[in-house]
Every structure is written in C-alpha cells, then in structure tokens.
Amino acid sequence: MLTLTCPYCGVKAEETELAPGGEAHLKRSGPGSSDEEFESYLFARKNPKGVHFERWRHSYGCGKWFLAARCTATLEVFGTYPAQTPAPTPDILAAIKAKRPEWEGYE
Amino acid sequence: MAQRRYSLFAVAREAMRFHSGWERAWTSPEPKKRYDVIVVGAGGHGLATAYYLGKNHGIRNIAVIEKGWLGGGNTGRNTTIIRSNYLQDPSAALYEKARALYEDLSQDLNYNVMFSPRGLLMLAQTEHEVRGYKRTVHANTLQGVETEWIDAKRVKDLVPIINIDGPRYPVLGALYQARGGTARHDAVAWGYARACSAMGMDIIQQCEVTGIRTANGRVQGIDTTKGAIDCGKLAIVVAGHSSVLAEMAGFRLPIESMALQALVSEPIKPCMDVVVMANTVHGYMSQSDKGEMVIGGGTDGFNNYTQRGSWQHIEETVRALIETFPMISRLKMLRQWGGIVDMTGDRSPILSTTPVENIFVNCGWGTGGFKAIPGSGWAMADLVARGQPGPLAADFGLNRFREGRFIDESVAAGVAH
Numbered sequence: 266m267l268t269l270t271c272p273y274c275g276v277k278a279e280e281t282e283l284a285p286g287g288e289a290h291l292k293r294s295g296p297g298s299s300d301e302e303f304e305s306y307l308f309a310r311k312n313p314k315g316v317h318f319e320r321w322r323h324s325y326g327c328g329k330w331f332l333a334a335r336c337t338a339t340l341e342v343f344g345t346y347p348a349q350t351p352a353p354t355p356d357i358l359a360a361i362k363a364k365r366p367e368w369e370g371y372e
Numbered sequence: 373m374a375q376r377r378y379s380l381f382a383v384a385r386e387a388m389r390f391h392s393g394w395e396r397a398w399t400s401p402e403p404k405k406r407y408d409v410i411v412v413g414a415g416g417h418g419l420a421t422a423y424y425l426g427k428n429h430g431i432r433n434i435a436v437i438e439k440g441w442l443g444g445g446n447t448g449r450n451t452t453i454i455r456s457n458y459l460q461d462p463s464a465a466l467y468e469k470a471r472a473l474y475e476d477l478s479q480d481l482n483y484n485v486m487f488s489p490r491g492l493l494m495l496a497q498t499e500h501e502v503r504g505y506k507r508t509v510h511a512n513t514l515q516g517v518e519t520e521w522i523d524a525k526r527v528k529d530l531v532p533i534i535n536i537d538g539p540r541y542p543v544l545g546a547l548y549q550a551r552g553g554t555a556r557h558d559a560v561a562w563g564y565a566r567a568c569s570a571m572g573m574d575i576i577q578q579c580e581v582t583g584i585r586t587a588n589g590r591v592q593g594i595d596t597t598k599g600a601i602d603c604g605k606l607a608i609v610v611a612g613h614s615s616v617l618a619e620m621a622g623f624r625l626p627i628e629s630m631a632l633q634a635l636v637s638e639p640i641k642p643c644m645d646v647v648v649m650a651n652t653v654h655g656y657m658s659q660s661d662k663g664e665m666v667i668g669g670g671t672d673g674f675n676n677y678t679q680r681g682s683w684q685h686i687e688e689t690v691r692a693l694i695e696t697f698p699m700i701s702r703l704k705m706l707r708q709w710g711g712i713v714d715m716t717g718d719r720s721p722i723l724s725t726t727p728v729e730n731i732f733v734n735c736g737w738g739t740g741g742f743k744a745i746p747g748s749g750w751a752m753a754d755l756v757a758r759g760q761p762g763p764l765a766a767d768f769g770l771n772r773f774r775e776g777r778f779i780d781e782s783v784a785a786g787v788a789h
C-alpha cells in the first residue's frame with residue numbers, strides 16, 4: 266500500500282486517504298495554441314517505467330493538491346512537495362539522484 | 373514446419389503408443405538477421421496480428437518477439453470475458469468482428485480455445501443505467517449486434533444465486549447478450565502461436581527489445597537482448613509497456629499504464645452458468661470450468677508497472693459482489709494477481725500508424741482487451757500489410773486525439789470491461 270506524506274499538514278497518508286491526479290508539471294496551452302500543443306497538453310503522457318512526477322490530493326485530509334516523485338517500477342516514493350512548484354525542486358532531484366544514479370534527469 | 377492436425381483420430385493413435393508422438397506446438401528458433409515484419413509482444417493481440425498477416429495477406433516472414441513468455445502478460449491475467457455490446461458504432465463493429473471470429477476460432481486454428489457463449493448480463497442498478505442500457509440495446513440493434521433488455525425477473529431466472537432486491541442497489545434489469553461468454557485465455561494465445569509457427573513464423577521468447585533503430589523517419593530494425601534484428605515493418609503490440617516502446621521510437625502516446633487485479637475463489641459446484649457484470653457497484657463474476665468463481669474489479673488510479681495492485685480495490689470488489697451474491701460470502705480466495713493495463717482517455721484502443729514510417733501500434737485496450745483479440749489481430753494485420761487502416765481500424769487512429777474525434781466508451785460502457 267502506497268504511503269505519501271502530505272507536504273502541507275505533514276500527515277503520513279496511505280492511499281485510501283488520497284486521490285491520484287495524473288502527471289505533474291504539464292505546461293498548459295492557452296488560446297491560440299496549435300492542435301499539436303493542445304493534444305500534447307491534454308493527452309500525450311510520459312508514462313515512464315521508473316521515476317515519475319505526479320499530482321495527488323489529500324482528499325480525506327486537508328483537501329489540498331500536492332506533488333509526489335515516485336518510481337512506477339518499484340512503487341518507491343522519493344518525496345512530496347507543494348503543488349505551487351513549476352518544476353521539481355533541487356531537493357527532490359537530489360533525493361532521486363541519490364537512489365537512482367542512472368536516472369537521466371527531469372526534462 | 374509441417375504439423376500434424378489435432379483430431380479424435382490423433383488422440384486415439386497416441387493412446388495406443390503411450391502419447392509418444394505429440395510434437396511441440398511451436399518451435400523456439402534463434403532470431404534471423406532480417407524479417408519483413410517484426411511484431412513486438414507475443415500476447416493474444418500480437419500473435420493474432422501475425423496469424424492474420426499470414427492467413428489474410430500472405431506475409432509469412434515474420435518474427436514475434438516476446439520479453440517474457442508467450443501469453444504471460446494480460447492475455448494470461450484477464451477474466452476471459454467476451455462481449456460486443458458497445459454503444460459507439462466503431463467499437464461495436466470491431467468487438468463484434470472479434471466475437472464472431474471467436475465462434476469458430478477453435479476450428480480455424482485446429483486448437484480448442486473453449487469458447488463458451490454462455491450469455492452475459494450487465495446489471496442495471498440505477499435508473500440512469502436502465503436508460504443507458506436500453507439506449508445501448510437500440511444502438512446494438514442498428515449495428516447488427518444481438519442484445520436485449522431483460523427485466524429483473526428474467527435476471528433472477530438466469531442467475532438464481534443473485535439477490536435482486538438489495539437495499540442500496542436493487543437489480544432493475546439487465547443488458548443481455550446471449551452469445552457473449554468466455555473462452556480459455558491461455559489457449560487463445562497457444563492456438564495462435566501454434567498456427568503461426570506452422571506457417572513458418574518465428575516466435576522468439578525471453579527476448580527483450582532494448583532499442584528501435586530508425587533512419588530518415590523510417591524504421592530500420594530493433595536491438596534486443598538476443599542481438600540486432602532488421603525489419604521492413606514493426607508492429608508494437610505490448611499493452612502496458614506501449615509508452616516504453618514508443619519512447620524508444622521517439623514519440624509519445626496518450627496512454628497511462630495502471631494495475632488491474634483479478635481473483636478466483638476456491639472451486640465449488642456449478643452455480644452460475646452466465647457472466648454477470650455489475651458496473652455501478654463495480655465487480656464482475658463468472659464461474660470457470662474448474663468451478664472457481666472468477667472475479668474482477670477496477671483499476672488503481674495511479675501509474676504503475678509492477679503487476680501488483682492495491683489491496684483496497686480487491687476489498688471493494690468483493691464487498692460489492694457479496695451484496696449482489698450473498699452466497700459467496702463464505703468462499704475462500706484461492707489466488708489473486710495483477711496486470712498492467714494501458715488506459716487511453718476515451719477508453720478505446722489505438723490501432724494506428726505513427727510518426728515513424730512503417731511503425732504501427734496496437735494498444736490502449738485498457739481493461740478489456742481479451743474479448744477483442746481476433747478482431748484486433750484482423751484489423752491490425754490489415755493496417756500493417758497495407759500501411760493504412762482498413763474500415764475496422766479507421767476510427768481508432770492516434771489522430772483522433774488531435775482532432776477531438778473520440779470514441780467515448782468511458783461514459784457509454786461504464787468503467788468495468
């Protein structure tokens with residue numbers, strides 16, 4: 266069972282307390298964007314086998330959205346951080362690099 | 373390789389000589405340097421693609437590459453349900469093609485896939501479902517798919533063990549497909565594999581693809597753990613790992629891989645001779661020939677490649693089914709397992725050309741791929757052989773996401789497949 270620590274209220278929440286929200290750090294396409302950009306924003310997903318950044322909501326807790334870095338091949342959690350973060354923080358990247366030295370990094 | 377036919381005569385003959393004359397059902401060759409077509413993934417869909425390429429299009433210089441063992445992915449992990457009662461026209465056409473091919477697949481392959489059109493019910497347990505399923509029946513009538521709306525009394529007649537007047541979700545009726553049912557999932561993969569091998573195709577197991585070589589936007593070949601292999605065309609038919617293969621070829625897919633679980637109970641005497649799906653409470657159940665109650669439920673909501681699901685989903689499914697079938701409450705669980713399903717946004721599959729010339733993808737079957745295997749292989753073979761989709765696959769291209777032309781079965785069929 267997956268356990269994530271909510272970065273807002275500090276509660277170690279197991280997955281029945283949380284709601285998954287898909288890939289994090291998607292760049293939103295605004296009016297005037299091309300069909301390709303909308304397709305990429307709405308549908309195309311990295312879906313990596315390995316390090317993945319994703320959105321979660323502490324739905325049966327504080328109710329806030331946060332972000333998590335997790336390995337989809339092992340379910341290992343590298344860390345969680347607030348949703349108001351446009352890209353993975355240096356702390357998170359360092360934590361991932363420590364456990365996955367071969368990881369190519371966030372693009 | 374020339375194969376002896378399986379027949380009653382063959383059984384009698386082998387009975388006389390201590391079964392010493394049975395041959396291996398398929399060969400295990402080393403890969404050649406080059407093939408006209410390489411199919412990645414020796415599950416049902418991949419093997420069916422290779423089979424119909426040989427049978428319908430005369431292309432036989434084919435390798436089917438498999439990372440693990442043949443039929444060991446979702447083909448061997450599903451709940452074996454076959455139906456075609458879909459709302460949207462393109463889906464109904466494709467799934468009904470598959471269901472129709474299942475009818476005489478055993479004769480076609482000379483391999484008993486144990487297709488059992490025992491009848492399938494999708495329970496309506498809310499007023500909205502009643503309206504939705506009545507609409508599906510009308511749509512199916514226009515599509516030439518034989519389904520009917522039946523009332524709660526008929527449901528009880530067909531399924532005596534069901535509880536139709538539960539307090540929260542009473543059974544109000546059902547969408548009934550009399551020629552839906554089940555088949556032996558492993559046998560489908562084994563039957564196609566044997567038939568492919570008989571046509572001279574190479575099925576190469578324990579061989580993982582590590583890279584896809586392209587030049588000038590065109591596929592050249594693949595790198596594998598058994599060395600480099602060149603190909604004219606490449607068909608990627610790998611379900612849960614589609615995004616990983618697409619990444620190697622340099623494009624992204626509208627797919628998320630998630631864990632879906634199923635379980636079986638201890639075997640009991642025959643008590644239910646139809647398949648029952650309850651989409652509102654989210655569980656479905658049938659009884660296998662061995663007597664186990666085969667139970668499936670919903671997917672986990674997060675990306676996962678581990679073939680292990682979350683325990684609470686099993687609990688939810690079983691809780692819901694115990695309300696619907698009170699007599700199963702004392703059954704022990706025998707086995708539980710998971711598979712990685714490839715979910716698309718509209719819950720419809722992708723049969724498509726790709727940004728790389730001569731690479732084709734067949735994926736996105738999500739939670740409901742087994743029922744589609746023969747139709748999927750048929751349509752995919754057509755796509756690979758001609759380089760462009762035929763009538764069955766035309767609406768299932770990747771371009772539908774760019775054009776907003778969805779085949780929205782997520783709303784139409786509910787969540788369970």
